[in-house]
Structure formats: structure tokens, C-alpha cells
Amino acid sequence: MSELPPGEDLADEGLPPTPEERSSHPSMHWQQGRRTLSWIRVLALMVSILAVWLVLDSSTLLHNAEVSPVGTRRSLSLALLRPLASFANVVQITELEKGANRALGRNADGAPQGHVLKTAGLTVSTLPKHHTPGVTTTTIDPLKGASPTSPARILLVGDSLGLDLGGSLQNSLASTGIVAATLDGKESTGLTRPD
Amino acid sequence: MLFPTIDFAIFFVLAFALAWALSPFPAPWKLSLLGLSYFFYGWWDPKFVLLIVAETALAHVGARLMHRSEDPKHRKAILIGTIAVLLGILGYFKYAGFLTVNIDNLARSLGLGNLLPLIQPTLPVAISFFTFMAISYVIDIYHRQLEPATPLDLAVYLAFFPHLVAGPIVRGGELLPQIRTRRDARHIDYSRAGQLILRGMFKKVVVSSYLASHIVDPVFTSPKSHSALDALFAAWGYAVQIYCDFSGYTDIAIGLALLLGIRFPVNFDQPYRAVNLQDFWRRWHITLSRWLRDYLYIPLGGNRGSESFVARNILITMILGGLWHGANWTFLIWGGLHGVGQVVGHIRRTRRAAAGIIEPEPTRWRHILSVFWTFQFVCLAWIFFRATSVHNAFAVVSQIFTGWSVTSTLISPLMILTIASVIALQQLPARLGDRLVVEISNTRLWIQVGVGALLLLAITTLGPTGVAPFIYYRF
Numbered sequence: 001m002s003e004l005p006p007g008e009d010l011a012d013e014g015l016p017p018t019p020e021e022r023s024s025h026p027s028m029h030w031q032q033g034r035r036t037l038s039w040i041r042v043l044a045l046m047v048s049i050l051a052v053w054l055v056l057d058s059s060t061l062l063h064n065a066e067v068s069p070v071g072t073r074r075s076l077s078l079a080l081l082r083p084l085a086s087f088a089n090v091v092q093i094t095e096l097e098k099g100a101n102r103a104l105g106r107n108a109d110g111a112p113q114g115h116v117l118k119t120a121g122l123t124v125s126t127l128p129k130h131h132t133p134g135v136t137t138t139t140i141d142p143l144k145g146a147s148p149t150s151p152a153r154i155l156l157v158g159d160s161l162g163l164d165l166g167g168s169l170q171n172s173l174a175s176t177g178i179v180a181a182t183l184d185g186k187e188s189t190g191l192t193r194p195d
Numbered sequence: 196m197l198f199p200t201i202d203f204a205i206f207f208v209l210a211f212a213l214a215w216a217l218s219p220f221p222a223p224w225k226l227s228l229l230g231l232s233y234f235f236y237g238w239w240d241p242k243f244v245l246l247i248v249a250e251t252a253l254a255h256v257g258a259r260l261m262h263r264s265e266d267p268k269h270r271k272a273i274l275i276g277t278i279a280v281l282l283g284i285l286g287y288f289k290y291a292g293f294l295t296v297n298i299d300n301l302a303r304s305l306g307l308g309n310l311l312p313l314i315q316p317t318l319p320v321a322i323s324f325f326t327f328m329a330i331s332y333v334i335d336i337y338h339r340q341l342e343p344a345t346p347l348d349l350a351v352y353l354a355f356f357p358h359l360v361a362g363p364i365v366r367g368g369e370l371l372p373q374i375r376t377r378r379d380a381r382h383i384d385y386s387r388a389g390q391l392i393l394r395g396m397f398k399k400v401v402v403s404s405y406l407a408s409h410i411v412d413p414v415f416t417s418p419k420s421h422s423a424l425d426a427l428f429a430a431w432g433y434a435v436q437i438y439c440d441f442s443g444y445t446d447i448a449i450g451l452a453l454l455l456g457i458r459f460p461v462n463f464d465q466p467y468r469a470v471n472l473q474d475f476w477r478r479w480h481i482t483l484s485r486w487l488r489d490y491l492y493i494p495l496g497g498n499r500g501s502e503s504f505v506a507r508n509i510l511i512t513m514i515l516g517g518l519w520h521g522a523n524w525t526f527l528i529w530g531g532l533h534g535v536g537q538v539v540g541h542i543r544r545t546r547r548a549a550a551g552i553i554e555p556e557p558t559r560w561r562h563i564l565s566v567f568w569t570f571q572f573v574c575l576a577w578i579f580f581r582a583t584s585v586h587n588a589f590a591v592v593s594q595i596f597t598g599w600s601v602t603s604t605l606i607s608p609l610m611i612l613t614i615a616s617v618i619a620l621q622q623l624p625a626r627l628g629d630r631l632v633v634e635i636s637n638t639r640l641w642i643q644v645g646v647g648a649l650l651l652l653a654i655t656t657l658g659p660t661g662v663a664p665f666i667y668y669r670f
Contacts, residue, residue, distance in 0.1 A: 033633040036382035039215035042454065045385065045647070046208055052648035057655055061201075135395040146639060167416035181389070 056093055058085040151180040196238040197398050198447045199654075206235065207451065210356075211667045214455055218380050225347050225374065228455075232354040236320070243319045246284070251350045253280055254329040258336040258343045265286045278330055285326045288316050293522030321360045323519055325353050327486055332367045334490055341367050348374050358450040363462040364482040370457070378456030386636035386643075388453040390628070393650050395446030400658035402613060406436040408659060410605050415581055418590040423598035425605045426591050432610070433581045435617045436467065441480070465621040467573075470557070470565040472536045487516050502542055509535040509541060525579045525588055532576040540670050570618070651653060654667035 037045070054061070062085045065077035146152035154173060156166040166183040173179040196204045210231045217224040237244045257277030261270045295311040296545065302310045332349070335341040344367070352370050414421050414429035421429075438488045442463040450461045462481050469475035495508040510531070517530015522649075547554070557565065575592070582588035635646055 033388045035636040039211070039218075039380045039383055040415060041207070041640070042383050042385045043212055043215075045644060046211065048644040049647035049651065050204055050208070052644060053651040053655075056652045060655070123317060167413060170417045170420045172417075174417060180357055 054081075055084055055088050058088045059098070061085075146178040151178050154179055154181045156181055156183045196234055198444065198451075200401050202238075206231075207570075211454060215380050218456070221375075221377065222347070225351050229347065229351050229354060232351070232356040232359060235623060236354065236359055239320050240317070246319050246322070247325055247354055248350075250281060250284065250326060250329050251346070251353050253277060254332050254353070255343075255349050257333050258349075261333070261336055262343045268336060271385070274333060277333050281326050281329055281333075285322055287324055288318055290518075291316060314655050316457065323515070324362050324364060325359065327364050327483075327519075328353055328367075331364070331486060331490060333393030335367050340451055342373050355452075355457070357448045357455070357457070358459060361441070361448070362480075362482055363445060363448065363459050364486050365459060369460060373457050376625065380456075383456065384453055386632050388450040389647065390632045391446045393647075393654065395443040395448075395450065395624045396654050398443030400443075402617065403436045403439040403443060404659045405613065405657075406432040406439075406610070409607075410610060411436055411581065415583070415587065415591060416425040418587070418594045421594065421596050421598065421605065422601035422603040424603040426594040426598060428606050428610065428614070429591065430578050431614050434467070434570070434574045434577050435614050437580070438463070439617065445484075455623050462473070465625055467570055467618050467621045468566055469569050469573075470562065471540050471569055472572070473535060473540055475534075475569060476537070483516070483519075487512050491515065497539070502545065505541060506538040509537050513537065520580070524585050525582050526587070528585065529576050529579040532572075532579065536572055536576075566622075 035100070062078070062081040064079055065074055068074045117172065136173075156169060158166060159169055163183065169183045170183050171182040213227050213231070214224060217227050233244050233247075236247060254277065257273055261273045264270045264273065283424060292313070292315040295313060298311055299309045299313075302308060332341070332344075332352070336343055341349060348371055351374050352365075352367060355370070358365055410425065410432040414425050415433075418426060430523060445462040449462075452459050460482055464478040464481065466475055466478040469478055492508055492512040496504060498505045500508075511534075513534030513583050514527060514530040517526045517528070519534070520529075521527045578591050579585075579588045582591060635643060638646075
């Protein structure tokens, strides 16, 4: 170790305001070019930002509240967020967020559309991102004739809990040398909604 | 209560209003900050508050007794006693389980059976941080670098909620004067605070979470299921993840404190542009490394002595620094790796200096190679830091070397871009973007509301569902 420099305070290296800027806003104050405000104005700013964000993100927040544990907190959240989400839908504010979620490959409420972890050496099973009712699955005997060059293929499916358990199971199966496991889970399914 | 959550946002808005409304009245202001901090800490478990109160009382009594005594031996005895109790509390909660398990494992291997009962106390959040702050306070009192604070001031210093959970480890000399001084309620540097908070949230909620879920966690959970390239990117990805997670938290903490009129020291200074390990530790977790330097390395003797003596001091400091992070052999190995690396660097520097060899001005390529190899070494050490066990760490390391016949399945262009961008940004000037903050702060307030809300929406949209705890809050 060496003689480290002592911890430094925040270094302000912003640009100072010009004389014209100062004269045009005599009530304003600056810190290294950045405007400073009184605490009441900062409080109003913070509350406004949070309020606008709450409206913009209301549909996702509503989904999160719906899957949260039953209790006062959930009830209050739903009471607040349902009207906000309805308002946001009416004025189509939430299109911004929905568009972003679609671009990121998520459902409209922000939940991922599927989480596929491919394993090496395996021909990836072509699972649709939205499982269609009535799709049949083929039952195979996974270990018959399995070898390192032709490993048995096993599909691990589940929700977020399945993802947690499936990772360890995938590792254990891989260590056999004759099994290749694919993990396909879906987080935030909403299946555990308490209501 | 984690920082980037709605619960905390509501809490902070109320805390901000209360603190500033009471700021003209010093005692009520301090009491409000203390009450808010204890409430914040008690959100995890109300019993934890008793612990921090106890450590505050202990530090206060120790400091007062030392200050009143003129006898050097008496003062030293009080210092040692106070530190021993503080470390004893930390040791019990953090290391008792680790020690008993390992002693019993050794005893069983020798055929002696289980010698000790299993002890697994619940680890209080942030105990390492406020214990270290309490120790630094009493040591500074001993050296007469500080006057003892009032109980209220000391309690606020140790419990102040922006730094409570995961630092920065602020010195008494940095925070106590600010607690005693009245802040200016008319001129809050809100835009700088907003920049820090939003930047921190982006690093934590978006970047860190993305890398954790898409590469780091899958590879470390089952190393053998993934290719060498996946394992390599998991190591690089974790380096970026932990940087974004921890520095993101620190940015938020500094920003929140700034909104309350308190200035914290910088804790990260672009660590992945370090040219060697010594430089890395000047840039990573700066407040911890200066704590280790001032309160451990220098008292051990520092770099005043023979090569082996200095090497011993470096190794002890880095290994204990590793163990501070957690009770696991992996943290010990992580600290040991950094210790060995720094010893090698120190010996090389001192021998070259003794031989009269003048270090040439580094060329551009020499500089790039130094940064590159330092980063690779740091990433190798991070594997042990992240791994759940020594076996897990070696599984990841071995997969990097042996898994080249396996097809990579996790790496995506976005992931490469994310990792490369974070590392590349660290090679650029630190205050890039400040001009933009100046411009935005000088626009109309309704525009700033819109910009702030949209940035917040972008962060929450790009981030995953739910918020994972900060990595360092476990320490």
C-alpha cells in the first residue's frame, strides 16, 4: 500500500454563470454554474417528478402491486394506482412505457416474455414466446443411448422459482457428461397473485 | 429499505421536508435526523437499532474517558478496550458461525467430533460500516485529532442514514463539523444531487441488474454448463456489475446527503483505469482503503522497514480487508491475491529505485497494457469475491481454461456493448456530462420536472422487475 491521498470532498468543476445570466435572474443562485434552489422549491420539484413518474409508470406499478402480498400496503397501492393507471390509459401516456417494453421483448406490464438459457451442444428447442394452448409435448426416454457425443436432452421449465432451482439442477446434470439440459423459465408470471 | 424503491422515495421526501423545516433549530434538527436514521435502520429489523445505540454509547464513553485522562498508559488501555469490545461485537455477529463451522470441520477430520455448538447469529445490516466508523472516531480522539462530540452529534454521525447501510466510511473530522454547522436552506445544490442519484440508479438498477441476471448469476450458479467464453465474460461482467452496484449506491448516498446539505467524500475514482494494484486501491472504495491505511497499515509499521516487514504489513492489511467483506474463505483469498499483487509491485518498485533505475515516461501502449493487465488481475480476484465457495471459484476459473470446446450461449451484442461501454467510460475524463447538468439546471422548473420524470421512467423501464439488494449492504 502507499500513501493514499486523503478522501476528497466533491470537486465542483462546473462552469460559472455569465454576468448576463446573473443579471437576468437576480433571484437565482448558482454553484459552479449550476442553479441552486431553496428547500421548498427542491421539495416541490421532487414531489412533481415523482408524481409525473407515478402516472407514466402506473401500469407496471399496478401489476407489481397486484402480485404483492395481501395487506394494507397492497390495498393502499392498488387504491392509488388503479385510478392513475386508468387515467394514464385514457390519455395514452402509458404508450411510451408499453412501446419501450415491447422493444425490450417484454409483456406490456413489464414482465419478461420468457427466459431461455440455452446449453452448449444442444439443438435449441423452438419454444414459442407465448405458449399456445393445446400444444402437445413428446415424451422421450432421456437416458436411452445417451453418450457424451449424443447427450440426452432434458427440458427444465418453471417460474422464477424454477429458474433458481433449475440453475443448480442444470449444473448437476451437466457434470454427468451425458445430459444436456435446457432451462426455460418465466419470471413474474402473476400465477401467485394473492387474490 | 433499499434506496431505489418507492418506499424509500416516500421516506426520503418526508425526511427531506422534516429535516429542512427543522434546520433553523440545531437540536430538533439533529434529533429529527437521528430519529429518521433509526427508523430507516429499524426497517430491516428493529432490534438492529439497539446494536447501533450500544456501539454509539460505547464509543462515546471510551472517547470521553480518553479525553479526560492525561496518563498515556491509561488512555491506551481505554483505547484498546474500546476497540476490543467493538471488534468483539463485529466478530460475534460476523465470524462466530464461520469459526465454529471450520473448527468443527477440522475436529471431525481429526476424529474428535463436533467440539463447538453451531452459532449462526443474524448478521445485522451494515455492521461492518458503522463499527469501522466508531473505531476511527475513538482512534482520532486518542490521537487528539478530534474533540469528543456530544452524544447526540456522535449518534447522528454514526447513524446518518445516507451512509449507514453501505458507506462511504466517513471520518469524524469530515462529518461532525457539518453536523454542528447550520446549513443554508436557500441554496441546495439539487441538480448535482439529482445527477448523482439518477446516475447511481442507472448503474445499479439497469446495468448491474442486467449483467447479474444475464451472465454472472447463470455462470456462477453452474459453471460447468457454460463455455469458456461465457465464464470469461462472467468474470468481466462481474467486475462491471460490482462497480456499478457499489459506486451506484455510493452516488445515490452522496446525492441524498447533498440534498440534506451534507457533503460526503468521493468513494470511487474510475478504478478500472488503474495502471497497477496500488493505483487501483487509490480509486476503489477509497474510504475503506484509507481506513485500512491509517488505522491498520501505518500502525503495523507501514512501509518503514525491510522488504519482508513491509510485505507482511501489506498482506495482513489486505487479508483483513478481504475478511471485512465477509466470513468466507473466498474473501480471504480475494484479499490475499490483492496483497500478493501489491507486495510484488512494491518489491519491484523499491528494488528498481534502489538500483537507480529511473522509470521511463509510459508510452501510450505501455499505459494501455498496464491498464489491461491490472484489469485482468482484478477480474481474476473478483471471481473469488463473487463465488459462493472456493470450489465454485475454481470451477469458474478452470472453465475459462478448459471450456473452449463448448459453444457460448449467453453472450449477446448488448452485453458486450454494456461491459465495453462502462470500461471505456472510465478511461474518459471523470466529469463528462457536467456541462449538461449545468444547462438543465438553468432551464425552467417544469422542463426539469419532465426531464427528471422521463429519466426515472427510463431507469425503471430498462431495469428488471423488483430490486436486488446492493452487494455491499451484506457487509
